[in-house]
Amino acid sequence: MSNRMVRLVRRPRGMATRADFAIEDGPVPEPGPGEFRVKIAYISLDPAMRGWMNDAKSYVAPVKLGEVMRAGAAGIVETSNNPAFAVGDAVQGAFGVQQYAVSNGERVIKVDTRQAPLERWVGGLGMPGWTAYFGLLDVGQPKTGETVVVSAASGAVGSVVGQIAKIKGCRVVGIAGGSEKCRYVIQELGFDACVDYKAGHLAQELKAACPKGIDVNFENVGGEILDTVLSQMNVFGRIALCGLISGYNATEVPAGPKNIRAVLTQRLRMQGLIVFDWADRVPEAIAQLGQWHKEGRLKIREDVREGGVDVFPEVLNLLYTGGNFGKLVLKV
Amino acid sequence: MSNRMVRLVRRPRGMATRADFAIEDGPVPEPGPGEFRVKIAYISLDPAMRGWMNDAKSYVAPVKLGEVMRAGAAGIVETSNNPAFAVGDAVQGAFGVQQYAVSNGERVIKVDTRQAPLERWVGGLGMPGWTAYFGLLDVGQPKTGETVVVSAASGAVGSVVGQIAKIKGCRVVGIAGGSEKCRYVIQELGFDACVDYKAGHLAQELKAACPKGIDVNFENVGGEILDTVLSQMNVFGRIALCGLISGYNATEVPAGPKNIRAVLTQRLRMQGLIVFDWADRVPEAIAQLGQWHKEGRLKIREDVREGGVDVFPEVLNLLYTGGNFGKLVLKV
Numbered sequence: 001m002s003n004r005m006v007r008l009v010r011r012p013r014g015m016a017t018r019a020d021f022a023i024e025d026g027p028v029p030e031p032g033p034g035e036f037r038v039k040i041a042y043i044s045l046d047p048a049m050r051g052w053m054n055d056a057k058s059y060v061a062p063v064k065l066g067e068v069m070r071a072g073a074a075g076i077v078e079t080s081n082n083p084a085f086a087v088g089d090a091v092q093g094a095f096g097v098q099q100y101a102v103s104n105g106e107r108v109i110k111v112d113t114r115q116a117p118l119e120r121w122v123g124g125l126g127m128p129g130w131t132a133y134f135g136l137l138d139v140g141q142p143k144t145g146e147t148v149v150v151s152a153a154s155g156a157v158g159s160v161v162g163q164i165a166k167i168k169g170c171r172v173v174g175i176a177g178g179s180e181k182c183r184y185v186i187q188e189l190g191f192d193a194c195v196d197y198k199a200g201h202l203a204q205e206l207k208a209a210c211p212k213g214i215d216v217n218f219e220n221v222g223g224e225i226l227d228t229v230l231s232q233m234n235v236f237g238r239i240a241l242c243g244l245i246s247g248y249n250a251t252e253v254p255a256g257p258k259n260i261r262a263v264l265t266q267r268l269r270m271q272g273l274i275v276f277d278w279a280d281r282v283p284e285a286i287a288q289l290g291q292w293h294k295e296g297r298l299k300i301r302e303d304v305r306e307g308g309v310d311v312f313p314e315v316l317n318l319l320y321t322g323g324n325f326g327k328l329v330l331k332v
Numbered sequence: 333m334s335n336r337m338v339r340l341v342r343r344p345r346g347m348a349t350r351a352d353f354a355i356e357d358g359p360v361p362e363p364g365p366g367e368f369r370v371k372i373a374y375i376s377l378d379p380a381m382r383g384w385m386n387d388a389k390s391y392v393a394p395v396k397l398g399e400v401m402r403a404g405a406a407g408i409v410e411t412s413n414n415p416a417f418a419v420g421d422a423v424q425g426a427f428g429v430q431q432y433a434v435s436n437g438e439r440v441i442k443v444d445t446r447q448a449p450l451e452r453w454v455g456g457l458g459m460p461g462w463t464a465y466f467g468l469l470d471v472g473q474p475k476t477g478e479t480v481v482v483s484a485a486s487g488a489v490g491s492v493v494g495q496i497a498k499i500k501g502c503r504v505v506g507i508a509g510g511s512e513k514c515r516y517v518i519q520e521l522g523f524d525a526c527v528d529y530k531a532g533h534l535a536q537e538l539k540a541a542c543p544k545g546i547d548v549n550f551e552n553v554g555g556e557i558l559d560t561v562l563s564q565m566n567v568f569g570r571i572a573l574c575g576l577i578s579g580y581n582a583t584e585v586p587a588g589p590k591n592i593r594a595v596l597t598q599r600l601r602m603q604g605l606i607v608f609d610w611a612d613r614v615p616e617a618i619a620q621l622g623q624w625h626k627e628g629r630l631k632i633r634e635d636v637r638e639g640g641v642d643v644f645p646e647v648l649n650l651l652y653t654g655g656n657f658g659k660l661v662l663k664v
Contacts, residue, residue, distance in 0.1 A: 051597075058597045059567075222592070235391075241596050256588030260554070264573050264604035265383075265390045272596035 003028045005098035006069045006312045012053055015249045015320060018313045020053070021069065029102040036080035038091055038101050043309070043330040044072035044122035045316050046156070047220070050248040059274045068096040069312070074111065074122045075101075075332075085110070092121045097312050099332055109282065115290055116300075123327035124160050124300030125293065130285040131242060131275040132160035136218055137168075139240040139273050144169035146215035147234075149206070151225050153194055154181040154301075156327035157242060160289070161218045162191050163298050170216070173209045175202075175225055177322040184325075189299055203228050213237075222246045223254065230259035230268075239270040249320050301326030308332050335360045337430035338401045338644045344385055347581045347652060350645045352385070353401065361434040368412035370423055370433050375641070375662040376404035376454035377648050378488070379552075382580040391606045400428040401644070404459055406443065406450045407433075407664075417442070424453045429644050431664055441614065447622055448632075455659035456492050456632030457625065462617040463574060463607040464492035468550055469500075471572040471605050476501035478547035479566075481538070483557050485526055486513040486633075488659035489574060492621070493550045494523050495630050502548070505541045507534075507557055509654040516657075521631055535560050545569075554578045555586065562591035562600075571602040581652050633658030640664050 002025040010020045031037045052070050055062050063070050073095035077085050082105050085091065093108035095101035111121040123129065135157075142148050148165040152158040153174025162185065165172045174185040174194035182194035193209035195202060206214075206228060213234040219226055222244030233239070247254035263270055278285070292298035303326040305315045311330070318324045334357040342352045363369045384395050384402050395402050405427035409417050414437050417423065425440035427433035443453040455461065467489075474480050480497040484490040485506025494517070497504045506517040506526035514526035525541035527534060538560060545566040551558055554576030565571070579586035595602055610617070624630035635658040637647045643662070650656045 059599070227588075244593055244596060247593070253590045256559075256590040256592045258585045258588040260588045260592075261576055261579070262604075263602060264576060265606075267391070267604045267606055267609060269601060269603045270595060271601045272594075272599045274597075274599055277599060 001028050002026065003098055003100045004309050005096070006309050007066055008053055008063045008069050009065060011055055011065070012050075014251045015317055016050065016053060016313055021313055023310055023312070028100050031079060031081050031102045034082050035102050035104050036077050036082045036085045038075040038093070038095055038103060039078045040073045040075035040095050040099055040101060040332045042074045042119040042122055042304070043097055043312075043332060044074075044126065045319060045328040045330055046072065046128070047243055047245045047248060047319050049316060050320070059276070068098050070094060071097045072122050072127055073101070074118045074126070090118055090121070092126055097309050099309065107279070109286075116293065119302050119304055119329045119331075120300055122329060123156055123302050124298065125286065125289055127275055128156035128327060129160050129289045129300075130278065130282055131273070132157045132164060132218075133285040133289060134275060134278040134281065135240045135242050135273045136161045136164050136216075138278070139271050140216040140218055140238050142168050142170045142216045145171070147171045147173065147210050147212055148216040148218065149173045149175065149210065149214045149229055150218045150220075151175040151229070152220035152243070152245065153185045153191065154325060155220065158218070158220055159185070159189055159301070159326070160298065163189055163292075165216070166190055167292065167297060171210075171212075173206070175206070175221070181325060197225060203231065206232060216240070218242060220245060222257075227257050227259045230257055230262045233262055233266050233268055235266050237266060237268045239268060241270055241272045245320065302329050303327060304329045304331050306331050333360050334358065335430055335432045336641050337428070338641050339398055340385055340395045340401050341397060343387055343397070344382075346583045347649055348382065348385060348645055353645055355642055355644070360432050363411060363413050363434045366414050367434050367436050368409050368414045368417045370407040370425075370427055370435060371410045372405045372407040372427050372431055372433060372664050374406045374451040374454055374636070375429055375644075375664060376458065377651060377660040377662055378404065378460070379575055379577045379580060379651050381648060382652070391608070400430050402426060403429045404454050405433070406454045406458070422450055422453070424458055429641050431641065439611070441618075448625065451634050451636055451661045451663075452632055454661060455488050455634050456630065457618065457621055459607055460488035460659060461492050461621045461632075462610065462614055463605070464489045464496060464550075465617040465621060466607060466610040466613065467572045467574050467605045468493045468496050468548075470610070471603050472548040472550055472570050474500050474502045474548045477503070479503045479505065479542050479544055480548040480550065481505045481507065481542065481546045481561055482550045482552075483507040483561070484552035484575070484577065485517045485523065486657065487552065490550065490552055491517070491521055491633065491658070492630065495521055495624075497548070498522055499624065499629060503542075503544075505538070507538070507553070513657065520633075529557060535563065538564060548572070550574060552577060554589075559589050559591045562589055562594045565594055565598050565600055567598050569598060569600050571600060573602055573604045577652065634661050635659060636661045636663050638663050
């Protein structure tokens with residue numbers, strides 16, 4: 001028995017490549033006192049992972065060279081020296097890109113696989129869902145009747161953001177890449193409109209979809225999309241800045257938003273958010289998202305990829321090329 | 333008797349020039365029922381004026397071609413059909429770049445020239461002072477012991493911001509152009525440090541002046557200064573965005589802040605502010621600023637220029653070249 005793992009061995013320039021990682025077998029880790037071992041079933045692939053590979057000041061320390069690549073994951077406890085975690089428990093935590101992980105239970109959450117399948121607990125009911133929940137409600141603070149624009153609207157976070165905004169009585173407009181994603185966002189997720197940024201005419205189409213302007217922007221992309229949104233924000237609008245994926249693989253620092261002046265003239269509030277800051281309120285998010293999900297008001301779609309940890313580099317990059325459709329998950 | 337006035341006749345490209353205005357005599361306006369006439373003594377020159385000349389979406393309508401250039405001003409009521417304003421009253425309002433104005437009293441404030449000279453009521457005790465007061469306290473929300481960085485630190489707004497931050501128990505660091513302004517900011521206004529952005533090494537000197545990082549930025553300048561500040565902001569920092577003067581005369585849209593990613597990773601709140609939004613709380617600002625001023629805790633410096641409305645274009649441009657030292661006021 002061995003543990004196949006993906007270690008970061010070189011800091012990528014631009015898009016990460018296979019050569020930036022060592023993918024190899026190691027011994028299966030043994031839990032010490034108070035610890036337990038998880039057999040990982042699903043690994044969460046998130047846009048933020050590219051940033052974790054850089055040796056730069058950020059909200060978490062970079063992954064060190066030689067370390068197992070950091071990742072959220074879900075699996076089953078298979079041996080335990082921790083009374084709070086029993087063999088057979090389904091759990092979610094930062095277990096890394098590998099087959100087995102040992103944990104002392106810190107920041108590990110037990111999940112209910114009768115309520116939703118395991119892979120969903122790293123997606124819409126997991127960290128991306130919590131990000132959407134706290135980011136939209138606490139930072140975006142949408143009011144009934146306001147117009148909310150969500151970029152990366154078919155993605156793990158964006159899809160949940162838009163559905164919560166609909167539940168809160170907003171007009172919800174998505175931005176997504178391609179007509180298939182836009183159709184899904186409108187027909188399956190119930191957004192009022194969705195603009196295909198790949199079709200050109202982003203500014204005109206966004207304007208047509210937001211005849212009363214934009215009150216809340218939940219921003220996952222940055223770049224030209226953020227600039228276009230900025231130019232259409234209403235007075236006292238809020239921008240919940242969750243991601244800037246358009247620049248995550250840039251080899252030079254990307255250009256900043258040239259329409260920053262709108263923050264001043266429209267008295268906008270632009271605020272960054274990292275879900276870790278709501279760690280003590282995660283149970284609230286799980287309960288509320290679970291309730292909406294049970295009632296059929298929150299639809300969640302995973303894009304589960306086969307191939308195990310060996311295909312991690314290629315599958316991860318789907319996020320940055322728009323190649324995934326729904327929450328990207330790697331099956332181990 | 334005639335009214336010399338400055339009318340905008342062409343929209344400037346880049347820095348405004350004399351050819352963008354018609355400076356000429358007209359009849360002295362007669363107040364109608366409920367109105368009064370003000371003999372203007374001091375005209376406030378503010379960075380925002382350049383933006384008002386553009387035909388662009390902003391927080392106020394552009395000055396129309398042919399209209400008297402919009403400006404805050406202070407003067408004395410010399411004839412009145414309004415029982416709330418008596419002949420001899422000293423008043424402050426948006427009277428425009430001219431010698432005489434008629435008003436119905438809307439948004440006009442009576443000021444006390446025993447407390448401070450008339451020119452100060454368009455400066456540190458007037459709109460720039462109110463901007464500093466509400467912008468720092470309501471938007472910046474500094475806490476005792478935090479580090480506050482103020483750009484354009486010797487200017488009308490920045491000088492008041494820094495002194496209020498000192499009163500609130502913060503470490504206060506200014507950014508100003510030239511050693512004379514920096515000396516004034518430290519020695520006269522009591523800032524803890526001041527970085528001369530013209531001396532080069534802005535990032536290193538700012539870092540040395542802010543060893544614990546920056547918690548609050550009151551931003552008047554934008555451009556490279558904002559980018560440098562962004563790179564040194566602490567987690568949960570606040571940026572009160574009051575001005576972007578470095579770009580006001582640009583003929584192309586200036587580059588945006590390339591360090592915008594710090595808003596995300598440091599969970600910053602960047603919020604635009606326009607003093608008009610606190611119109612109903614102006615008496616509070618006047619009372620508090622006046623109190624501090626009386627106690628000698630708030631020092632205010634005007635840079636009063638002679639020459640009347642005829643020299644308006646040239647004097648205004650001092651703001652954009654850093655040629656003024658203190659609140660720029662045109663004596664009529």
